[in-house]
Amino acid sequence: MRPHTGSHTGSRARTRLYALGTVLLACALTFPAAPAAQAAPASSGAAAEPTAEEARLSAGPVPGEILRRAGFDDVAPEFARALAETATAEEARELAGRAGRELWRRAVDRAQGRGGQEGELSPDDDRPLYWARLGMTRAIRQWQPAFPLDAAERADLLARLERASRGQDSLDFPADDGLRRAVVTGFDPFQLDGDIRRSNPSGAAALALDGTVLSTPSGPVRVETAVFPVRWSDFAEGTVERTLLPHLTPGPRQADLFLTVSQGRPGQFDLERFNGAWRGGILDNVLDSDTGTIPVPDGVPTVDPQPQWTVTTLPYRRVIEAGTGPFPVLDNTFVREIPAGATTPVPRPDGPTPGSTAREGSGGDYLSNEIAYRATLLRDALDPALPGGHLHTPVLEFGPGNTSPGTGEISDEVFVRNRLAITAQVREVVRAAADALD
Secondary structure (H helix, E strand, O other): OOOOOOOOOOOOOOOOOOOOOOOOHHHOOOOOOOOOOOOOOOOOOOOOOOOHHHHHHHOOOHHHHHHHHHOOOOHHHHHHHHHHOOOOHHHHHHHHHHHHHHHHHHHHHHHOOOOOOOOOOOOOOOHHHHHHHHHHHHHHHHOOOOOOOOHHHHHHHHHHHHHHHOOOOOOOOOOOOOOEEEEEEEEOOOOOOOOOOOOOHHHHHHHHHOOOEEOOOOOOEEEEEEEEOOOHHHHHOOHHHHHHHHHHOOOOOOOOEEEEEEEOOOOOEEEEOEEEOEEEOOOOOOOOOOEEEOOOOOOOOOOOOOOOEEEOOOOHHHHHHOOOOOOOEEEEOOEEEEOOOOOOOEEEOOOOOOOOEEEEEOOEOOHHHHHHHHHHHHHHHHOOOOOEEEEEEOOOOOOOOOOOOOOOOOOOHHHHHHHHHHHHHHHHHHHHHHHOOO
């Protein structure tokens, strides 16, 4: 993810970039507990203040309009009613997982043209999933159950809902189905205080691709997807490793290819060559910041000592040559490093030099670089030859007459056309990468 500028220009000057619910096979590892999204109330009787992310639900009419025009305005109220009817903590846990999975499946079905297409908003829109999930997490945070529920139990409800509603606990491949397998990930919308209408085309692509089978000249490829939050804390607590570990571990359900995807810069796709071990501190969706070396969770297969850089193993030249769509696809080798023996960061257009310390990967120093670093570091610990890496999409822009966050419409013809075009090209990038596999 890369930060948006006021004009959404495409300057080449580098801005700061925004970028287990399963058995761990033979690894026999104890994984950290699932992240709790944000802090939970101290007791069952005390309602908590909404997070900065949840508070945006009430910051103006846009979130409600998105939910209403997609037919998702019933999701959070119905979940809150069902939650109020639970009689035990176990019932609440079961509800959180089930309701989260139902929301994910509903969003996927809508994006892929299945089921009743409620509402007037374009079916490919990723924003109804995002805002409906926040309504549900806010309901959990403010719920006052009639039975004892401590902070850890409430945090567990939030984590179950988060994972299920992001496709993270339903990302799975049948064993020995004769298909090659591709894992694709996307992100939530971000920088919403700049324009609360924003959508993230990587999330839209994840919804459009989940569970699909792509035909290629070298055989069919099944795609499974998940979406990740734009929050530093979730990444530090291992949400990426927890989700991807079962699918990068050698075995009958291992993926043949993985592609982490986020929104990048205007007018182009970037295949990011190098990923850096550095967090740059840009504010996330809950207005938190973190700067320092990317923390690797305990109990995760990793490379020791922790490397400053990881490298894509995607067949990037084949993808670039494939002509996947209307946007150019570039091999991005830019990084920012502190050279060995130096103290000041410098740009390197052609990648890092030996012994240098990372300050920006090719994809920047935000969570898009971090998901790429975490995924490829896990790959290097498990199966270094596995093809995988990161793709930045073009920025999703509104039409020329609809650029005002305060007075603009939540959607327009250009906005929808751009998102559909980006999603279609992500699909073709996956197809080209899969076709290049040996």
